Amino acid sequence: MSELKKSTRTSFAEAIVELGEKNPDVVTVAADSASRYGDFIKKFPERSFNVGIAEQTMVSVAAGMALCGKIPVVTSYANFLAFRAAEQIRVDVAGSKLNVKLIGTDTGFSSAWLGFTHLALEDMGVIRAIPGIVIIDPADAAEAYVATKAIFEYNGPVYMRLRGRKEEPVIFYKKKDFKIGKGEIIKEGKDALIIACGGAVYDSLKASEILQSRGIKVTLVNMPTVRPLDEDLLLELTSSVDNIITVEHHNTTGGLGSAVAEFLTEKRPQIRQLRLGVKNRFGTAGSEDMLKKGFGLDGETIAISIENFLKNRTK
Amino acid sequence: MSITFEEIDLIKQTADLIRKDCIWMSTRAGTGHLGPALSLAEILATLYKSVLKVDPQNPKWPDRDRLILSKGHGCLALYSILSQMGFFERKLLGDFCTKYDTMLPGHPEIKLPGVEANTGSLGHGIALGVGMALAARMDKKEYRVFVITGDGELQEGSNWEAAMTAAYYGLDNLIVIVDRNMLQLGDFTENITRLEPLAEKWKSFGWGVEIIDGHDIEKLLTAFNKIPFVKGQPSVIIANTVKGKGLKIAENKVDWHYKVLSYEQYEELKNEMSLEELYHE
Structure with missing residues (x-):
């Protein structure tokens, strides 16, 4: 950055x-x-x-x-x-x-x-x-x-x-081209796989830094094209993991989390998915930072949610 | 431009065939908006035979005039006139709502040669026409854009947004024809949501307005020859028509919005109206 x-x-x-x-x-x-x-x-x-x-x-x-x-x-x-x-x-x-x-x-x-x-x-x-x-x-x-x-x-x-x-x-200040339908790995780690789009990429990056400081190394993928999804990349990345986390500044119904879930439920049904986003609620008034906190989508809360998800998975 | 008897006679024959085709297609299919198609016969026949610059052999000719049937449910009449003009073979009319994925569905789609826009949801045509008329202006082209709306359709607010936009941009290459048959799906328009005073509405929105008998070919030709009615303004023709015109049991009847003849009724009317055999060998 x-x-x-x-x-x-x-x-x-x-x-x-x-x-x-x-x-x-x-x-x-x-x-x-x-x-x-x-x-x-x-x-x-x-x-x-x-x-x-x-x-x-x-x-x-x-x-x-x-x-x-x-x-x-x-x-x-x-x-x-x-x-x-x-x-x-x-x-x-x-x-x-x-x-x-x-x-x-x-x-x-x-x-x-x-x-x-x-x-x-x-x-x-x-x-x-x-x-x-x-x-x-x-x-x-x-x-x-x-x-x-x-x-x-x-x-x-x-x-x-x-x-x-x-x-x-600006995260991708060196970015020179854009391919519709292509995601990109921006960080690699073996403990968890995070797929994010839009404004949630920044907060996911923050979360990944927090997680790293607690010994959890994650792979973070920027998936700007929500349709068509980069299915090849998703298949490749999910071939060796049993979980996936999606993060978006959008309702978890209808956005990136839905799109990924719809794809994986057919291709990798064994994978558990945590969909982080807005859960069946309308927005409300607040500063952006207040709203992110309020909806559990600031870096710290994302990190906590992922930690809990990973813990529950191993039980 | 002088109007000849021959021209009027040719248009009349074309309109007659539109009606027969509409009745034939809808009876065979057992479905279709027959009443709203029959009120359009003279309007479409006059436009295609004498007004529109189109080339059925080259339907995407860039300089062609555009016609958008905003009241897409009137498509039976559009399919007939397009086939009569040679945009596609006459025998394709038999596909109206009888074949899976037909080129002639219950509302028109651009996959059929001669159809300029998907319509069926009401209140889209004028704004689409504004876009086309603005494109003509940007490209310094002479073509004109004609949009046919229903009268009940004008209850959709989007029409009036587009009417304001057309007037603001002074689109005198845009012409709307309102098929004012006084009826909509559920009742007479004035019993549901009053449209009158309709001409005054259009005038106050900045349009040049003419009110004519939409079944009188000479009056239609005269009106089309006067476009634009006001230089620098879009034009609207309020064409007073009869829903179901030409089919006595359907004329001016609310329940003939989406109703067709039975086979028995068709056979009874066949000789009197010189209708085609429903099925050919």
């Missing part, structure tokens, strides 16, 4: 400007959410549209453009995109396999004090219920930047989660 701090939204805005310069078909559609596109609006006003506070219209308008060969990107608070426009995403975008990029922002705990209406902890569940949409939850700003570039290389619908405006520690 470096001293560098940056928000995933800033990285996205930088990447989208560069993509706009390279490809004249890249178009942005906003629902009073144009600030997320940064300088794109100023640089390419003829390719920037704002439909007002109307997420359903934003998605359908983008689909209409995609049907005419454009590569539109839409963005809003993840809840208002994934929930309010779910049906437009399903019918207009996914149903026609259109090349529309859906960017849900302020996910996980990053909308903090805005409270439960804004805390996006179920958005992946909605999108995962719709066939054919790639889902990406980048761990940090560096990954968000390369992931943004990568999703425009891919021809089809993608949902990507970003967090808020707040600057966050």
